[in-house]
Amino acid sequence: MKKKFLLLLFLLLFLSLIIISFILFSRDRVAFVLPDLPDEMIFLMPLPEGGFSYSVEIIRESDFDSKKEYDLIINHSDLAIENENVISYSFDYITSYSPLIDKLKDMSAVLLYDEENEMEKELCTFLESNLPLFRAISYKGAINERNAGEFRSLIDEGDVVIAASIYDCYALVESIENAIVLDYLDSCVFQNKDRIIFTACPDWNALISSALSF
Secondary structure (H helix, E strand, O other), X not given: OXXXXXXXXXXHHHHHHHHHHHHHHHOXXXXXXXXXXXXXXXXXXXXXXXXXXXXXXXXXXXXXXXXXXXXXXXXXXXXXXXXXXXEEOOOOHHXXXXXXXXXXXXXXXXXXXXXXXXXXXXHHHHHHHHOOOXXXXXXXXXXXXXXXXXXXXXXXXOOEEEEOOHHHHHHHHHHOOXXXXXXXXHHHHOOOHHHEXXXXXXXXXXXXXXXXXX
């Protein structure tokens, strides 16, 4: 009786292993191609993870093998990849910042944005239409150490500061102590992580699932 039980248990485990292996090896394969960024920056980035129906391979552009077959390639680099199943991803401000609306609906929020950048202007319009306690501070090109003071006077102590591009206003953001909102790339390079209350990031799972469904 004991031998029959052990045999049955073994067969069940073996069958389960076969089913799991079939699921794992039959999943869609997704390649996520990044620029040749430093390890520490890639480690901090919110990257897509594998799901029940697909696996994800994170690849630097210098390591990408065009001969390797994938069901989907998300090209998040400057590499030219010629393939019918390639998505050349560019940052979608509206989609990525949309989850911020509920978080900041009762808070005073200030957007720092370049008025010559069309995408940042669109972000400003979107936030202005959806946040009741919102105001915008625009600049041309960049805020440097020489003019950071005049912009600093426009920011109140309790404001949450949304920096559309940390590279253009680093001197200002570093000189204040306000809570800040950055996108998923800028948050990797900003040193004071405790001040970041929200990171705008694409919904990688939704993007991948949608692309694989076609």
